[in-house]
Amino acid sequence: MxxxxxxxxxxxxxxxxxxxxxxxxxxxxxxxxxxxxxxxxxxxxxxxxxxxxxxxxxxxxxxxxxxxxxxxxxxxxxxxxxxxxxxxxxxxxxxxxxxxxxxxxxxxxxxxxxxxxxxxxxAPGFISIVANDLAKQFETLRELRLRVGALPRFPANRLGYNLTWSTDGLINEYLNPCEVIHDGRRVLVPPMEGEERFAINGVEYEAFTTSGGVGSLCETYDGKVETLTYKTIRYPGHCEAMRLILEDLHLKSRRPLLKEILEGAIPETRQDVIIVFVTATGMQDGRLNQISFARAIHGAELDGHAFSGIxxxxxxxxxxxxxxxxxxxxxxxxxxxxxxxxxxxxxxxxxxxxxx
The missing domain is CATH 3.40.50.720 (NAD(P)-binding Rossmann-like Domain)
Structure with a gap:
């Protein structure tokens, strides 16, 4: 025991x-x-x-x-x-x-x-295990792209978002510097930037830089990959709306008030879906190749206990x-x-x- x-x-x-x-x-x-x-x-x-x-x-x-x-x-x-x-x-x-x-x-x-x-x-956690597994399948590695989102299954507000976990952790992600590897060098970049759009199984998402999710991967792959990025997945329009809250209303410098507003205005949900999307690109047998790992995970009942996705x-x-x-x-x-x-x-x- x-x-x-x-x-x-x-x-x-x-x-x-x-x-x-x-x-x-x-x-x-x-x-x-x-x-x-x-x-x-x-x-x-x-x-x-x-x-x-x-x-x-x-x-x-x-x-x-x-x-x-x-x-x-x-x-x-x-x-x-x-x-x-x-x-x-x-x-x-x-x-x-x-x-x-x-x-x-x-x-x-x-x-x-x-x-x-x-x-x-x-993220950090499982996402690093997946990325490392994909990376090891290449002779030389060009790029690792890590994308993760904890999202409401039924978004019903203009943020397209519900609280699914720690509000303090969410604020950290949105405000702290983000470590990446760019042109083969470890650097810090601002959060809420590098916005991109993509679709998985017909559902459209956006992703942007956030802090912390990459874990120790930048250290592990320093000098071994040209590009390594981690971004948080949201429904389209979320990043722009959050920039209004953080930048234009200047709540990024008032974290206690920001937390109070988020928890007072955005309801929690247990009806969530976790999106994991990792892509590795590099050389295999002399050819440039790409391997991806994607999952959409919902809540489940285990041993009589009901768990949300997160x-x-x-x-x-x-x-x-x-x-x-x-x-x-x-x-x-x-x-x-x-x-x-x-x-x-x-x-x-x-x-x-x-x-x-």
Missing amino acids: RHVLILGAGRIGRSMTALLQGTGEYQVTLGDRDPATLAKCTTKGAQTLGIDSTDMNALKAAMAGKHAVVGAGPYAVNVFIAEAAAACGVDYFDVTEDVEVTNQVRKFAKGAKSAFVPQCGL EITTAGAAAAMIDLKYQGKLPQSGFVRQEDVSLADFLENRFGKVYA
């Missing part, structure tokens, strides 16, 4: 709890500082814990006897969780997209005997990485990149199969 502490009892934390606890091979303790949020956890056999994830003493006490800890709450608290994990020798996982937090986690991973596996979600893809990806670590299919210590796992191993995993 593996004992796992999940910190953050929001939708992703509760979904991970249901997935791991439901196997009978993991004993999950779900922690959060809000009693009302903890009370929403209905997974049979799971334990709950009231805890402030910025309290180092409380974190160390909660990690006693645990094999792993997962940061599933606000991205900023993951730095505290990672520091405590390093002190306690506990394996660390998170689902953050925040670049600076991941850089801090990397520091705690240096010389650690336990594993530090950040960015275990959809829940099943994010929680499923993180649970798969935990599973793979204890199956010996990931590096067992230090900083672990998402691309350190093979796509075949991931898709064969009982949690990763949601992407198959």
Whole structure:
């Protein structure tokens, strides 16, 4: 029995709890500082814990006897969780997209005997595993294009969007610099630019640069590819509308107000669809070739629990990485990149199969 502490009892934390606890091979303790949020956890056999994830003493006490800890709450608290994990020798996982937090986690991973596996979600996360798998099929690589979107199945406003996950994470994506490889060099570019249009199965989408989704791929493929870009997928017109909100109304400099407006005006939805679209271009047998990977993933019911698309893809990806670590299919210590796992191993995993 593996004992796992999940910190953050929001939708992703509760979904991970249901997935791991439901196997009978993991004993999950779900922690959060809000009693009302903890009370929403209905997974049979799971334990709950009231805890402030910025309290180092409380974190160390909660990690006693645990094999792993997962940061599933606000991205900023993951730095505290990672520091405590390093002190306690506990394996660390998170689902953050925040670049600076991941850089801090990397520091705690240096010389650690336990594993530090950040960015275990959809993007960053699964998208990096796919891109790495496609890239390895070429003798020389010209371009990697990563495109991901969490979208409402039934858009009903001018943004063509509903909230499906963390608003703080969404704002981060739209406002922070984006790492890409351009002309063979790692560079930072502004978010909400490079707009493009395409169609998958007859449905039209747009995509534009956003922060964080590329994970560590730019580092991994530095000097190995001419172009590597990550963009977020939305329905056409979303980018222009968001530029009005962020630029013309200047809400990009007032993040708390921006969050309040978004959460007050844009409803959440569980009727979502996750679009994953990765394309690799390069030389195979002396010819320029292209390989693509595309998925459209909806919510599903697993073991009596109903999951939205974003829940099943994010929680499923993180649970798969935990599973793979204890199956010996990931590096067992230090900083672990998402691309350190093979796509075949991931898709064969009982949690990763949601992407198959």
